[in-house]
Amino acid sequence: MKCKIVNRSFVLLVMVFCAGSTFAQTSSGKLHQIGSQSAVINDNWLYLEKDSEEIPSEADEYYQQISLPHTWNALDVLETKDYRRAGSWYRKYLTFSEAQFHQRQYLKFNxxxxxxxVYLNGEELIHHIGGYSAFICELTGKLNLGKNKIDVWVSNADSQNIAPRSGDFNFYGGLYRSVELISCPKLTISKKYFASSGVRVWSEKVSADLADLHVSARVDNGTNKRSKxxxxxxxxxxxxxxxSSGKSAYKVxxxxxxxxxxxxxxxxNPKLWSPEYPELYQVKIELQTKGETIDEVLVNHGFRWYEFTADKGFFLNGKPYKLKGLNRHQDNYRQGNAVSLNHHLEDIKLMKELGVNWLRLAHYQQDNYVLQLCDEMGILVWEEIPYVNKTSFEPEFEQNLQLMMKDLINQHFNHSSIILWGMGNEVWMSDRGDGKANIYDIVKNLNDLVHSEDPVRKTVFVNGDNNRPIDYKVYEIPDVFGYNLYRGWYGTHHNTFTERVNELHAMMPNKPLIISEFGAGSDVRVHTENPLRQDFSIEYQNEFLESHLHQIDKMDWLCGVNWWSFADFGAAHxxxxxxxIxxxxxxxFDRQKKDVFYLLKSKWSKEPVxxxxxxxxxERGGDANKIYRVFTNMNEVELFHNGKSLGKQTKExxxxxxxxxxxxxxxAFGVSGDVVREHGFELSYDNSVSEYAIKASCESDENPASHVLDGKPETYWSAKGECFIQLDLKRIRLANGVKIQFRNLDKTSYKLKIKGSANGKNWKELFSGTSNKNSQIESFIFSKQEEIQYIKIEGFGNNVDDMSSYCEIVxxxxxxxxxxxxxxxxxxxE
Known part of the structure; x- marks a missing residue:
């Protein structure tokens, strides 16, 4: 019997708190005025890079003036794998008037x-664990009239009890999202419950004809008397x-x-929410006393229902619906994760341009604004906690995982876009001795927690390309299972993708399956006419994606796929x-579109491409005969070369x-109905263009180079005394050695050093010694493979005439x- 997971729900987008007209825009991007007021306080912070958990004794002048969002890892992660993972301090002064003492005051860190x-005037208010969720601390009753000092210690140092312990992404430090000062009445809708909005809205039965509705609110009475x-x-x-409407009276x-x-x-007859038609209603939740509204939360919401099935795929609002999506990390080039709200907006707009209908937010809770955009613009979402790779089996580690899950669910519960809560990614596992994984109980407890916290959404867990979760029963726990398959990148050929997916389906016939990651790397500087696996060429990435899309289209039973990833991202190691990267x-990384962007757009977007x-x-070299392709979904395309038509095509x-x-x-000119598009460019062609560049130099100008090497054995470079030849491989390459053709003299040997560098500055010695006598061509194999862009051969003359003479270096x-x-x-x- 095939299993079917059904979710008939609507959920909502909370506009967390309301901002008065005299305050700045909140992270939700909206303004409102009643009761609670929120002001973003990102300006005029002080920063001290000091790795100590004691409040610094340094005076303010020793701090750096900054604005939030801020990370201390924006640049070092681009220079070394050993980027700074330690503690730092932030400081800000806040002034409160006597009138403000009649309200409750909170600081919310996103x-x-x-x-x-967080410390207020030297007193610790909160210790928050986890680098991706919001947290809040109350200042009420602890403030001084006038000036108050806020000190915040933040650390991204490795801790065995805080996930993620490891991962293929950077663990940035800092206050990298906004901080808000919240003022509210003493009797208020709660601000303290996991830093959430204090309200929940959901539905358990939705159809095109009728939808039910459930609303709850946490009322926090900060007065000294019982309140109706x-x-x-x-x-x-x-x-x-x-x-729809409703009300409920209570005494607190x-x-x-x-x-x-x-x-x-x-x-x-609700208007149903979908990525194509993201219909949103507004829920107004008012806290009233004696007929007067004293606090209010506004929520945008969408009605929809969905189901994951193992044999027929995914259904949205009762119809088959293939989930076509991406994975996203939040960081940006030279900014790290300290990015603006506009950065998030531009990312989501690019995704909508591509035609994606769903998104996995990997591998951690992301900014609330991202979820708001997905609600409003129409993208289904899978969001997850940062349980990646390593597990600590100390009780505190699991407790922290559960707190992270509670933060995630409570803070983002009211988003109509979210359909899955993710519990982990590629977590390493082994047999605990009874045929189950050593992480089995941790995942099972997380699954139970999600279903107790959220009555409508489903769970998902992800594994790499192995059978361990099947062998050790972990696949049985979540409602949906995700597999990361990089067939054709890390191993085998991309045409084996279908075979592997069908194999997994046969081993888990009752489990809805998602391909949570598939992808290949590319560098816009790297091109080849003979693309190969892991060559980082634009051409191989195109070939890889095209092959996978062709195979995916034939698997109707598959719930969905997520390309890895939307954008290049930081991975310092x-x-x-x-x-x-x-x-x-x-x-x-800085959001410039690659070829593969347009290839995917031509397959998934309804907009003419x-x-x-x-x-x-x-710059092209070699044979003058080239093949050029057009990525398009248009009916007819005509290509012109130097103004001459090469003909029209309608298929290939x-x-x-x-x-x-x-x-x-x-x-190229494309026509589809009344729509006409064009795209073109210029290039230079020379059949002698080389794949790498060579330059040479010597200490003395008395005997300069006869020829700079051009790859032809009949020409050579020759100089007396110390000299060098440097190869620029045009990009980081995997280098195993160097082959040198020497000028052959009787009983001649050459003394030389070979060095390598990734950046042309920091050189590592790879060989030092003398060539074999009378060896005209000799290969110098490095002791281990090197990832380098530059190779330098330093010559110190030969034993016959003190000349360094090379005919070719490869x-x-x-x-x-x-x-x-x-x-x-x-x-x-592996």
């Missing part, structure tokens, strides 16, 4: 990586018509918080063609082009790493 302590209150709820459509004791549930009327994005591959390959969209020496102009390169790092082994299922 994130601090990876843990934080009423929660009044109204649901309004776009025209302002009330489509002094100093207590009570959960008040409101019985709502059903909504007839990596040594690929751009060191310290994972380059599997559709766009670069026309893109001529590839404008970044501006591939043309043979004979390039001419010098400048070549290519332009790097010995590889596309396969001899020693994979930890994360490459995980990706390869």
């Amino acid at each position: 994130a601090a990586g990876q843990q934080a302590k 209150i009423e929660i009044v709820v109204s649901v309004l459509d776009k025209k302002g018509n009330v489509v 004791d002094a100093g207590k918080t009570e959960l008040v549930k409101v019985a709502m009327t059903d909504v007839a 990596r040594g690929d063609t751009k060191p310290h 994972n380059q599997k994005g559709l766009v670069t 026309l893109y001529l591959e590839t404008p970044t390959w501006q 969209f591939k043309w043979n082009v004979v390039l001419t020496k010098g400048v070549n102009k290519l332009k 790097p010995i390169l590889s596309l396969e790493k001899q020693e994979k790092n930890l994360y490459e082994k995980v990706g390869a299922g």
Whole structure:
């Protein structure tokens, strides 16, 4: 019997608190005025880079003036794998008037990586664990009239009890999201419950004809007397018509918080929410006393229902619906994760341009604004806690995981876009002795927690390309299972993808399956006419994606897929063609579109697409006969070369082009109905263009180079005394050695050193010694494979005439790493 997971729900987007007209815009991007007021206080902070948990004794002048968001890892993660993971201090002064003492005051931190302590005038208020969720601390009753000092200790140092312990991404430190000062009445909708809005709205039965509605609110009585209150709820459509309402009266004791549930009327014929039509209603939740509204929360929400099935795929609002999506990390080039709200907006807009309908927020809770955008613009979401790779089996580690899950669910519960809560990614596991995984209980407890916290959404857990979760029964726990498959990148061929997915389906026939990651890396500087696995060429990434999309289209039973990843992102331990960056994005780290962006857009977007591959390959060499492709979903395309038509095509969209020496102009024109598109570029062609560049120099100008090497054995470089020849491989390459053709003299040997560098500055000695006598061609194999861009051969003359004479130098390169790092082994299922 096939299993079916059904969720008939609507959930909402909370506009967390209301901002008065005299305050700045909140992180939700909206302004409102009643009761609670929130002001973003990102300016005029002080920062001290000091790794101590004691409040610094240094005076303010020793601090650096900054604004939030802020991270101390914006740049060092691009320079070294050993980026700063330690503690730092932030300081801010706040002034409160006597009038403000009649209200309750809170500080809300939207994130601090990876843990934080907050002090008010030297007194510790909170110690928050976890680098991605919000936390709040109350200042009421502890403030001084006038000036008050806030000190915040933040640390991203490794801690065995704080997830993530490891991962293929950077663990940035700092106050990298906004901080808000919240003022509210003493009797208020709670601000303290896991830093959430204090309200929940959900539905358990939704159809095109009728939807039920459930609302709850936590009322926090900060007065010194028992209060009679009423929660009044109204649901309004776009025209302002009330489509549902309800209210509930309650008595709340002094100093207590009570959960008040409101019985709502059903909504007839609701307009259903979907990525194509993100219909949102507004829920107004008012806290009233004596008929007066004293606090209010506004929530945007969408009605929809969905189901995951093992044999027929995913359904949205009763119809088959293939989930076509991406994975996203939050950081940006030279900013780290301290990014603006506009950064999030531009990312989501690019995703909508691509035509994606769903998004995995990997591998941690992301900014509330991202979820708001997904609600409003229409993208289904999977969000998860940072349980990645390593597990600590100390009780505190599991407790922290559960707190992170509670933060995530409570803070983002009211977002109509979210359909899955993720419990972990590629967590390493082994047999605990009874046929179950050593992490089995941790995952089972997380699964139980999610279902107790959220009555409507489903759970998911993710593994790499191995069978361990099947062998050790972990796959049985979540409602949906995700597999990360990098077939054709970390191993085998991309055409084995279908075979592997079908194999997993056969082993888990009753479990809905998602391909949570698949992808290949590329560098816009790297091009080849013979693309190979892990060569980082634009052409291989295109080939990889096209093959996978073709295979995915044939698997109707598969619930969905997520390309890894939307954008290149920081991974300091990596040594690929751009060191310290994972380059599997559709766009670069600074959000420049790669070819593969347009390829995917041509497959998933309904907007007319026309893109001529590839404008970044501006210098071509070798044979003049080239193949050029157009990525398009248009009906007819015509290609022109130097103003001459090469014909129209309606299917393959591939043309043979004979390039001419010098400048070549290519332009494609596409037609689809009344829509016309064009795209083109210029390139230079010379059949002698080399894959690497060589320069030479010597200490003395008395005997300069006869020829700079050009790759031809009949020419050579020769100089007397100390000299060097340097090869620029154009990008980071895997170098195993160097082959040198010497000028052959009788009984001649050459003394030399060979060095390598990734950046042309920091050189590592790879060989030092003498060549074999009478060896005209000799290969110098390094002791281990090196990831370098530059090779320098330093010559010190030969034993016959003190000359250094080389006819040809050829790097010995590889596309396969001899020693994979930890994360490459995980990706390869090892």
